[in-house]
Amino acid sequence: MNPARRIRDEIAGAIRSGEWRPGDRVPTEQELAARYGCARATVSKALGELAASGLVERRRKAGTFVAQPPVHSAVMTVPDLAELIAARGEAYRWTLLSVEHEAEGEDNCPGPALRIDGVHMAGGEPFALERRFIALGEVPEAMGADFATEAPGTWLLGHIPWTQARHVIRAVTPTRREAAALSTGAGAACLELDRTTWRAGRVVTHVRQLFRGDRFDLVAEFNAGP
Amino acid sequence: MNPARRIRDEIAGAIRSGEWRPGDRVPTEQELAARYGCARATVSKALGELAASGLVERRRKAGTFVAQPPVHSAVMTVPDLAELIAARGEAYRWTLLSVEHEAEGEDNCPGPALRIDGVHMAGGEPFALERRFIALGEVPEAMGADFATEAPGTWLLGHIPWTQARHVIRAVTPTRREAAALSTGAGAACLELDRTTWRAGRVVTHVRQLFRGDRFDLVAEFNAGP
DNA sequence: CAGTGGTCTAGACCACGCA
DNA sequence: GCGTGGTCTAGACCACTGG
Structure with missing residues (x-):
């Protein structure tokens, strides 16, 4: 399996199952890169896709966080x-x-x-x-x-x-x-x-x-x- | 301006203005990288975002093409x-x-x-x-x-x-x-x-x-x- | 089977915003 | 300051697929 896809899907699953709650902090890119044994750019791509789809919110210096659910758009x-x-x-x-x-x-x-x-x-x-x-x-x-x-x-x-x-x-x-x-x-x-x-x-x-x-x-x- | 953002926006503009029509072939990543003077990965990111948003369709070996407009979703x-x-x-x-x-x-x-x-x-x-x-x-x-x-x-x-x-x-x-x-x-x-x-x-x-x-x-x- | 996109790496620099 | 994400590079290998 693609490392990027795997990281993305595992994090998405943790968010959608309720394991990670809105506002929770997602590990930093460096931590995830170490955990998955891949380059930081790969983690960055995965988190970028999650941010683009609205599942997480990324803020400089602060980190990446599980976003508030936008129930209102479809x-x-x-x-x-x-x-x-x-x-x-x-x-x-x-x-x-x-x-x-x-x-x-x-x-x-x-x-x-x-x-x-x-x-x-x-x-x-x-x-x-x-x-x-x-x-x-x-x-x-x-x-x-x-x-x-x-x-x-x-x-x-x-x-x-x-x-x-x-x-x-x-x-x-x-x-x-x-x-x-x-x-x-x-x-x-x-x-x-x-x-x-x-x-x-x-x-x-x-x-x-x-x-x-x-x-x-x-x-x-x-x-x-x- | 970001190279990636610039490439993305210029191509999106060409498509939305009607300059590039559905089915038209988009230059290859290598050609765009040469034209914009940046790395192929940068072009790849820009084209990937366009594909994710549905403006272009990418097929291996064949290339990247302006997609058919999906008027039906909002x-x-x-x-x-x-x-x-x-x-x-x-x-x-x-x-x-x-x-x-x-x-x-x-x-x-x-x-x-x-x-x-x-x-x-x-x-x-x-x-x-x-x-x-x-x-x-x-x-x-x-x-x-x-x-x-x-x-x-x-x-x-x-x-x-x-x-x-x-x-x-x-x-x-x-x-x-x-x-x-x-x-x-x-x-x-x-x-x-x-x-x-x-x-x-x-x-x-x-x-x-x-x-x-x-x-x-x-x-x-x-x-x-x- | 050759050319295209798809993905990844290792490293680098920058911009921002909190402390 | 300094740690975070944001972006880019140069290069590499792979996977698919159209000719």
């Missing part, structure tokens, strides 16, 4: 709708409702923009409503795209990879129009996913997706450490 | 309710409704368990309903805890740090009882957060929290790279 999977629906064994289809050219998009997507409305369908049934703004200042080629055949999210993935994004998740009661478009009851709870996407600090697109509460949920995993 | 903040409410400037209070000792908890928390029901209050108003199971096989000391004065989540944090967790987020319509307990309309959408928590592979606790849709939303950030 990695959430925001699925690609086409993939998600295909994985369920249902047929996916995108239905375009409208494309409008606007001089001023909205708060979350300023400047000239396209406003695209459509529906994601699963097995012939509406699955999610989508309203999207695409900043034409950032993605002028969106003017020439055909959003009737390809969902705008899919098109954007091919043209603007490597973005940063912010998601806001809410539970909302749909309007009558929305409920009708989703073929759901007027009072049925829906999950709203708002995503704003940047590239190099500038908004590329903003999308609001509305899901039937009885057909969609999000899953997030929290796994501290390597 | 880091979600699952707030500590007491902190969240305090940050809003409202008074936080936990109200215990009941504690039951059960021989068999439920699917998500098997074996003997405590079942605890209660309400998280913000500024005198109900903010979230909570039903929690605590596995007594894993946390026998929970029998002696006073869940009237301390919310079970807070108590657990002090006794079982460093767990792994899985969250499921849904939009639901509350039952009449739940709506009444939350002081909200019978048809108002609510956000449900289900969290199952493990330690060393065994379930420690399972909690279902129900929030008023008009008073709570979740935020997730996606920021690939360092």
